[in-house]
Amino acid sequence: MKTYLQHPFFVLFLIATTHIAVAQVQNIEIIGTLEEEETAQPIPYATVAVYNTTTKELITGNTTGDRGKFRITIAKADFYLEISFMGYKTKTITKYSVFNGKVDLGSIQLSPDRQALDEVVVTGEVSKTVFKLDKRVFNVGTDISSTGVSALEVLNNVPSVNVSIEGDITLRGSGGVQILINGKPSVLADQSGNALGTITADMIESIEVITNPSAKYEASGTSGILNIILKKEEKEGWNGSISINTGTPDNHSIGGSLNRRTEHFNLFTQFGAGYRSLPRDTKAINRNLTNDETVFSNGEEFRNEAFFNITLGTDYHLNQYNVFTLSGNFAYEIEDQPSKTNFSFFNGNDLVSRWVRNETTDAYNPKWQYEFNWKKTFQNNEDHTFQLSALGSFFGKDQSSLFTDTTLEGDNVDSNQRTATNFQQADYTFKADYVNPLTKEYTIETGAQYVINDVGNDFEVRDFINGDYVTNEDLTNNFEWNQKVLGLYATGAYENDIWGVKLGLRIENTDLSTLLTNTNEANSQNFTNLFPTLHTSYKVSENVSFQAGYSKRIFRPRLWDLNPFFNIRNNFNVRVGNPDLQPEFTDSYELTSIYKIGKASMSSSLYHRYTTDVVERVSSFENNVTLTTPQNIGTSASLGFETNGKYNPTKWLTLTGDFNFNYFDRKGTFENQTFDFTGSRWSSRLGSKIGLPADIDLELTGNYSSGFETIQGEQRGFTSLDFGIRKKILKGKIVANLGIRDVFASRKQERFVNQPTFETYDYGLRGRFVTFGISYGFGKGEAMTYSGRRR
Known part of the structure; x- marks a missing residue:
């Protein structure tokens, strides 16, 4: 499965070749929408590559937008398309119709590639725990993020953390855990509802486990802190x-x-x-x-x-x-x-x-x-x-x-x-x-x-x-x-x-x-305390x-x-x-x-x-x-x-x-x-x-x-x-x-x-x-x- 967009040289090549293609005279515009086969939901940021039918060489390419749509302009020539996205089977399109200089491919559906997911796990992008000074950081790998599970199920894979079927979270067997999103309290971290259900594994970069907080956190503290770090490129769309x-x-x-x-x-x-x-x-x-x-x-x-x-x-x-x-x-x-x-x-x-x-x-x-x-x-x-x-x-x-x-x-x-x-x-x-x-x-x-x-x-x-x-x-x-x-x-x-x-x-x-x-019984207290920490x-x-x-x-x-x-x-x-x-x-x-x-x-x-x-x-x-x-x-x-x-x-x-x-x-x-x-x-x-x-x-x-x-x-x-x-x-x-x-x-x-x-x-x-x-x-x-x- 080709995931070329993981390489910066390929991205630069796509940009350069796209500009060259636009400069030609007789152009063909290719449009379409990429969707998941099982849910019909749009797939953003997938790779759409255009190849020459005779030489098999890459002509140009692009990525889908937040609604799964893509648009590519090329010079008039024989071509075929390869559409790929991590976790899905690569799709090759060789049959199409040109009408008024446009190729409208309509809705294109990709199906999950279970075998590819297994291969990803083997190659090393597996979830693992990194030990920092005052915390443990659980980095979410493709073995979890590619399966589409929720944040609660990701938490359940974190050592020392357990999530019951009803969604109760414990740390080292104790409740009262404070959940943070990107280091701050958030209504998305509210455990009294299903807020964490709107955060999927592929949106999560890592989870920090803090059992003995440093001076950064208030001295009264809790039984523990779980800090969910979201990726900057969160999936767009409706959840x-x-x-x-x-x-x-x-x-x-x-x-x-x-x-x-x-x-x-x-x-x-x-x-x-x-x-x-x-x-x-x-x-x-x-x-x-x-x-x-x-x-x-x-x-x-x-x-x-x-x-x-x-x-x-x-x-x-x-x-x-x-x-x-x-x-x-x-x-x-x-x-x-x-x-x-x-x-x-x-x-x-x-x-x-x-x-x-x-x-x-x-x-x-x-x-x-x-x-x-x-x-x-x-x-x-x-x-x-x-x-x-x-x-x-x-x-x-x-x-x-x-x-x-x-x-x-x-x-x-x-x-x-x-x-x-x-x-x-x-x-x-x-x-x-x-x-x-x-x-x-x-x-x-x-x-x-x-x-x-x-x-x-x-x-x-x-x-x-x-x-x-x-x-x-x-x-x-x-x-x-x-x-x-x-x-x-x-x-x-x-x-x-x-x-x-x-x-x-x-x-x-x-x-x-x-x-x-x-x-009129009053009581006043004013005191200042130092709280040192060492980790x-x-x-x-x-x-x-x-x-x-x-x-x-x-x-x-x-x-x-x-x-x-x-x-x-x-x-x-x-x-x-x-x-x-x-x-x-x-x-x-x-x-x-x-x-x-x-x-x-x-x-x-x-x-x-x-x-x-x-x-x-x-x-x-x-x-x-x-x-x-x-x-x-x-x-x-x-x-x-x-x-x-x-x-x-x-x-x-x-x-x-x-x-x-x-x-x-x-x-x-x-x-x-x-x-x-x-x-x-x-x-x-x-x-x-x-x-x-x-x-x-x-x-x-x-x-x-x-x-x-x-x-x-x-x-x-x-x-x-x-x-x-x-x-x-x-x-x-x-x-x-x-x-x-x-x-x-x-x-x-x-x-x-x-x-x-x-x-x-x-x-x-x-x-x-x-x-x-x-x-x-x-x-x-x-x-x-x-x-x-x-x-």
Whole structure:
């Protein structure tokens, strides 16, 4: 198969010979449109070469445009055409008709060349991982990009990354992964919809895996970052997908995405609408050891939600050096949260009273977000860049609740209450990044980020007294939280083909203030911290590499950690925030080895983390009521080992596994009580993907999380199993999915608190979820399931 356009001398030859042909007198114009045989979609950038019938020599040629059209002018002579494009069979055209000096070939269809694809894999353009200083770079080769799969399936080929059939992404077995597109947040990276379905493998240059971020990234960080780098020559045309889903408990939705790429614009939109229900079974026991009184409770909670969201955005390529992005999203949710909790109060073995507490809650949640981004590439080097971005978001909640207590037996405990919540949160992020590769080995980076979080939560509780609802001043207040974080960073790196080192320093100033307006209780904190980072890597061979890294991280208390007022659904088990909570700081050290053994790829890490002012949830007990609040308690030193791997023994079977062991040493005191102890916890995950005949994929994933000791008791472990099956139709243009989460309803959360004067037990279970969806993809996008997951 001839792919001449890969050679610059051939391109120059085409240009030169085309101009010569135009200069001749008796000319023939050849026109036509190139399409895919299976989908009738246009094929841009294919090679159309014109040869002399007698001498077999190349006369001239051209490439197809973004809509698959081509136009060639030649001198009148005998000729034939060869049309070629990577991944398709070369087509030779020898029969044609000349009419009025024109040859109109109409629609020309190319069929996929499976054998050629196999040959490409063998010749060396295979996907592989390159190890950089603070990240691993998975370069997408033709073995993946020629098959037309989506970005999610490309991610699933990346070592340490796993994507379930439903589209959930984990890194080293952990969720909460941040997805970036070309180094920045984007609505195209939104995991709550099918946005990644509009990005196909042949649009992707590489994927960066960052498990221990450098100073370039904010110090609060996430469990990991996956940065998808798109090729500059993204395929032009229409991409899109639409999905319909149903499930039990109720999970019904319709979602879609549409993407249009031209030479200068990339226009995209997404939408989703549906209804879902999230039930939860609960149990609790409060036992007073001083007087032998016990409160038992059990019930069922629901969060029913109707939702709608839409996204609009565009990338504008002003020229090859400047790209602007503007996008916005609007969502609206209507919530209904019914719950029913049964209570029993015992004194010893004697029943004192039994009652039921019902809740009716309604909430309306508008939210929107918007983004502006400008990326400039300098002419001297495509890696020499400047990027400026601004992001904003708003979330509101107008919620009202009615609680009614009805005595069933024994003493009367009826106590009806009403609550009202008016919540508003606005977040703004402004960011600038500059990267300059001074030489092939030396690179500097610098930048700044300013984040504003502005939150107000007006919460009122009213008790039913003598026929009227009266405001409870002890539980009513308006909480205002404002946080501003300014960060500046600089990094310098040296890297050759074997070894490299990268140093970085980030400075962050945090200005935090909280105010309880009704009581005028204010708390202000302003602190500046340095966050150094150090990364190095050494490449032993193509199959073995080592990385080492150090970073200092921060956990800043969130709104629900600081806000002293919470839902009183169960008024014997109440969680409240702590406005005086301080941030915790962690020094993180990590040594990682990455190696390939045959068809298996493995990654193992030995890590140590030392954390100060550890945030722990502490329970206190008064009048048989358990009050849980976060507190800063001492230090935690942990030593851990983590390993994960992926093994492809055959084309139809993929095995993945993750194992994490953590030994910790806790030290601290709180209210004259010492919390010094050591413990360990471990978790494992084993998954298998099986390719069955008729384009059917089967997936089984088992999870285990061990129990572990806490500062006041223990938390039990659990085992669970997830199941998924997927059927592709029409070469993946239609996809049907069936998924079962927690097949045996065994993912239980059980927590014990054992103290000298009281004991508590908490239990929660979401249960089994079954979903079924069918999707259709058009253009160059694959069908992807829109699951309607909560944003």
